[in-house]
Amino acid sequence: MDELANQVAVVTGAGRGIGHAIALKLAASGADVVAVGRTMEFLQKTMEEVRKLGRKAWAIAADVANAASVEAAATEILKDPGRVDILVNNAGVTRDGLLMRMSEADWDAVLDTNLKGAFLFTKALSRAFLKQRSGRIINVTSVIGLRGNAGQCNYAASKAGIIGFTKSCAREFASRGVTANAIAPGFIQTAMTDKLSPEHKEAIAKEIPLATLGTPEDVAHVAWFLALPASRYITGQVLCVDGGLDM
Numbered sequence: 311m312d313e314l315a316n317q318v319a320v321v322t323g324a325g326r327g328i329g330h331a332i333a334l335k336l337a338a339s340g341a342d343v344v345a346v347g348r349t350m351e352f353l354q355k356t357m358e359e360v361r362k363l364g365r366k367a368w369a370i371a372a373d374v375a376n377a378a379s380v381e382a383a384a385t386e387i388l389k390d391p392g393r394v395d396i397l398v399n400n401a402g403v404t405r406d407g408l409l410m411r412m413s414e415a416d417w418d419a420v421l422d423t424n425l426k427g428a429f430l431f432t433k434a435l436s437r438a439f440l441k442q443r444s445g446r447i448i449n450v451t452s453v454i455g456l457r458g459n460a461g462q463c464n465y466a467a468s469k470a471g472i473i474g475f476t477k478s479c480a481r482e483f484a485s486r487g488v489t490a491n492a493i494a495p496g497f498i499q500t501a502m503t504d505k506l507s508p509e510h511k512e513a514i515a516k517e518i519p520l521a522t523l524g525t526p527e528d529v530a531h532v533a534w535f536l537a538l539p540a541s542r543y544i545t546g547q548v549l550c551v552d553g554g555l556d557m
């Protein structure tokens with residue numbers, strides 16, 4: 311069914327992993343997609359796949375951590391396709407290390423991309439959302455933002471920040487029919503978790519009640535659900551997609 315027909319979805323970090331799966335899931339449901347990411351190379355592929363599904367697609371290379379870059383991307387989006395109905399702030403990075411040894415640069419890089427990036431993109435498109443009096447903002451946080459994790463104080467802080475940011479947006483935009491929700495994936499098989507050793511992954515799986523890592527499609531399913539017109543009465547929520555890890 312084309313529940314998202316005639317809607318435009320902007321997905322950051324859409325070149326691979328979870329963002330790529332979200333872009334395709336929304337397109338499969340009828341949405342046209344603006345794929346945003348650091349490099350055109352991967353975005354091009356996403357764009358071709360969206361077009362194969364019969365939807366319109368645009369690719370914009372932008373650094374979500376850079377205000378000028380985000381402003382330029384937003385201006386381009388509001389020119390063509392000229393509107394936005396769904397914004398998925400998904401772009402994210404890790405720079406892991408124990409707190410005592412963590413450099414200021416590693417702290418800043420993670421906070422700038424994961425948290426400031428969502429702020430910049432949401433702000434740049436907020437006027438359009440408020441004017442049209444409808445919209446879905448979907449921010450990708452992490453169970454690490456809820457539980458913390460040794461070696462990830464920068465990442466956990468950025469993801470916990472996303473949750474507060476999401477709830478504040480939900481409150482600010484509610485009167486205009488714009489919802490803001492967060493998805494908290496657990497451990498999902500992507501390039502981000504490929505960095506973990508097989509032993510580490512096995513140890514993680516033992517902690518997960520459903521006993522396995524998730525897939526990008528598991529997360530995309532929930533993004534799709536939150537984007538649906540029928541989800542209009544859900545806002546300010548954090549939905550875990552984690553095999554039961556955080557309960």
Ligand SMILES: NC(=O)c1ccc[n+]([C@@H]2O[C@H](COP(=O)([O-])OP(=O)(O)OC[C@H]3O[C@@H](n4cnc5c(N)ncnc54)[C@H](O)[C@@H]3O)[C@@H](O)[C@H]2O)c1
Nearest residue numbers: 323327328348373374400401402452495497498500501502
């Ligand atoms: N994989 C997991 O287990 C997991 C768990 C919880 C949350 N998450 C979150 O899900 C999101 C996607 O992660 P993933 O696993 O698909 O990782 P990934 O590394 O495969 O993809 C991240 C994407 O973000 C893009 N990106 C990074 N920095 C950017 C920047 N400054 N500007 C524009 N684009 C940028 C990358 O180019 C890439 O396409 C991230 O926010 C991540 O924190 C992932």
